[in-house]
Amino acid sequence: MTLATQQSGIRVRGLTKSYRDLEVLRGIDLDVVPGSIVALLGSNGAGKTTLVKILATLLVADSGVAEVNGFNTASESAQVRASISLTGQFAAVDEILTGRENLTLVARLRHVADPAGVADELLTRFSLLEAAGRRVATYSGGMRRRLDIAMSMIGNPPVAFLDEPTTGLDPQSRTEVWDCIRELAGAGTTVLLTTQYLDEAEQLADRIAILHQGRIIVTGTLAELTRLMPPTRIEYVEKRPTLEEIFLALVGDAHPTHDPRGADSTGAD
Numbered sequence: 718m719t720l721a722t723q724q725s726g727i728r729v730r731g732l733t734k735s736y737r738d739l740e741v742l743r744g745i746d747l748d749v750v751p752g753s754i755v756a757l758l759g760s761n762g763a764g765k766t767t768l769v770k771i772l773a774t775l776l777v778a779d780s781g782v783a784e785v786n787g788f789n790t791a792s793e794s795a796q797v798r799a800s801i802s803l804t805g806q807f808a809a810v811d812e813i814l815t816g817r818e819n820l821t822l823v824a825r826l827r828h829v830a831d832p833a834g835v836a837d838e839l840l841t842r843f844s845l846l847e848a849a850g851r852r853v854a855t856y857s858g859g860m861r862r863r864l865d866i867a868m869s870m871i872g873n874p875p876v877a878f879l880d881e882p883t884t885g886l887d888p889q890s891r892t893e894v895w896d897c898i899r900e901l902a903g904a905g906t907t908v909l910l911t912t913q914y915l916d917e918a919e920q921l922a923d924r925i926a927i928l929h930q931g932r933i934i935v936t937g938t939l940a941e942l943t944r945l946m947p948p949t950r951i952e953y954v955e956k957r958p959t960l961e962e963i964f965l966a967l968v969g970d971a972h973p974t975h976d977p978r979g980a981d982s983t984g985a986d
């Protein structure tokens with residue numbers, strides 16, 4: 718049986734997963750076209766991380782099929798792992814090292830040719846060049862997240878999973894991370910991101926899939942969903958960005974390159 722299809726990107730059919738008696742995924746069907754961004758929208762506990770973990774081969778589904786970049790997550794897990802990047806809610810960066818050192822370290826560990834060159838290219842791509850020589854301990858939340866995403870892109874995997882990439886970030890940092898995600902997709906990476914934020918899906922996604930009670934209850938472009946949703950939901954979508962616009966107008970949207978705590982903690986107290 719040929720499990721790999723000609724189409725790469727992500728393809729999921731009838732995926733189920735339970736934790737003991739708790740049925741979390743009850744038959745998921747999902748397609749992500751190569752080079753596009755799909756936002757998987759769902760409330761707390763909907764099963765977003767569970768689905769991402771299955772696609773990233775960290776968990777095994779109970780039944781159904783999942784293919785990533787043309788490879789089956791169950792039978793071709795090594796090829797899937799070589800095709801993906803995964804960033805979770807907590808940035809996997811080393812605080813003591815600088816941004817550049819974090820990147821070169823991971824590039825060396827992955828045996829990439831020219832680790833220093835790769836680090837500089839990623840620092841430029843994700844607008845971290847100015848802060849490259851500073852310890853990560855001095856970075857803002859948005860800068861850490863961007864560095865984390867940059868690190869995950871070493872080796873240019875064709876598929877990126879971003880699990881709640883902006884949870885816990887202030888609006889300004891969120892827009893910086895959004896720019897970084899747009900940059901990823903613009904360069905041809907297939908992106909599946911999970912989010913609880915309607916405005917994030919609205920800002921970034923080519924298609925939005927809503928996960929509810931174990932199933933993708935609806936999937937489509939924002940325009941398609943807008944036509945489906947009752948007016949009360951549409952009103953909610955439109956209110957959030959307005960508040961953020963007010964916030965950004967009040968605080969200004971200059972991109973801070975340093976943290977108020979200063980570049981080094983000298984313990985002068």
Ligand SMILES: Nc1ncnc2c1ncn2[C@@H]1O[C@H](COP(=O)(O)OP(=O)(O)OP(=O)(O)O)[C@@H](O)[C@H]1O
Pocket residue numbers: 736739741759760761762763764765766767768913
């Ligand atoms: N290892 C586990 N063992 C038992 N139950 C689990 C396990 N992992 C997750 N769950 C439960 O499965 C459900 C789905 O969890 P999951 O983390 O996939 O949701 P989520 O959509 O990512 O939520 P959040 O938005 O809070 O991150 C939740 O009810 C969670 O408590």
Ligand SMILES: [Mg+2]
Pocket residue numbers: 765766767880881
């Ligand atoms: Mg989660």
